[in-house]
Amino acid sequence: MRCLLVSDIHGNLAAFDAVLRDAGQFDVIWCLGDMVGYGPDPNECVTRLREYPHVCLAGNHDWAVLGKLDIHTFNSDARAANQWTQSVITTAVQAYLQSLTPQRVERGYTLVHGSPRQPVWEYILDPLTAELNFPLITTRVCLVGHTHVPVCFYMPEDNDDHLCEPRSPRYDQPISLTSGRWIINPGSVGQPRDGNPNAAYAILDPEVATLEHRRAEYPIEVTQQKMRAAKLPRRLIERLAIGH
Numbered sequence: 001m002r003c004l005l006v007s008d009i010h011g012n013l014a015a016f017d018a019v020l021r022d023a024g025q026f027d028v029i030w031c032l033g034d035m036v037g038y039g040p041d042p043n044e045c046v047t048r049l050r051e052y053p054h055v056c057l058a059g060n061h062d063w064a065v066l067g068k069l070d071i072h073t074f075n076s077d078a079r080a081a082n083q084w085t086q087s088v089i090t091t092a093v094q095a096y097l098q099s100l101t102p103q104r105v106e107r108g109y110t111l112v113h114g115s116p117r118q119p120v121w122e123y124i125l126d127p128l129t130a131e132l133n134f135p136l137i138t139t140r141v142c143l144v145g146h147t148h149v150p151v152c153f154y155m156p157e158d159n160d161d162h163l164c165e166p167r168s169p170r171y172d173q174p175i176s177l178t179s180g181r182w183i184i185n186p187g188s189v190g191q192p193r194d195g196n197p198n199a200a201y202a203i204l205d206p207e208v209a210t211l212e213h214r215r216a217e218y219p220i221e222v223t224q225q226k227m228r229a230a231k232l233p234r235r236l237i238e239r240l241a242i243g244h
């Protein structure tokens with residue numbers, strides 16, 4: 001089984017479409033949340049996702065658009081983009097987002113937007129935060145989004161010290177997940193923040209337990225042009241070009 005693993009699409013249809021083309025054949029999409037917020041195509045991205053067999057989580061931006069969390073916890077650019085998204089989102093997309101949860105288990109894999117401790121809010125950016133979350137994970141592998149940074153945190157078997165290892169993604173080379181325990185972030189499709197502007201995603205075979213991080217170039221200027229037309233914050237437009 002070939003599973004397209006995506007997260008943090010954030011209303012960036014040009015990036016999402018590039019990933020769909022780059023991924024080749026797949027059986028299902030697993031999306032780790034934040035379909036909307038920041039980007040100019042929130043309705044179109046949700047519609048596109050729903051054209052495929054898929055599983056999707058809710059992220060903090062999805063909840064903010066629905067009024068399920070306080071938008072004042074966002075920085076001013078994120079808040080402005082979220083308010084714009086609220087003004088354009090259709091009732092059908094709203095109802096769809098309303099149906100999502102921030103965490104679930106799928107085919108023996110834990111899927112969560114932020115972290116098992118705080119499914120919507122916590123950022124797993126460092127080994128210590130990963131270590132604190134491993135005890136809450138009942139499966140061998142936990143797939144997370146939210147940070148917009150692709151990474152693996154690997155915990156070897158029989159590790160009494162509970163020290164986990166951060167591993168940078170090795171692009172286009174499948175890694176085996178059959179030993180040890182893992183927290184893996186595929187990175188962000190629509191707003192990468194690791195200094196690489198290409199859309200980030202991964203291909204997972206949940207049965208064989210292999211995962212491959214990947215990047216896809218996309219026409220960034222197409223998204224930027226739409227963002228300018230929508231009068232979205234300049235900083236959000238510019239950051240797409242530098243991937244940060």
Ligand code: ZN
Binds near residue numbers: 008010034061147148
């Ligand atoms: Zn996000």
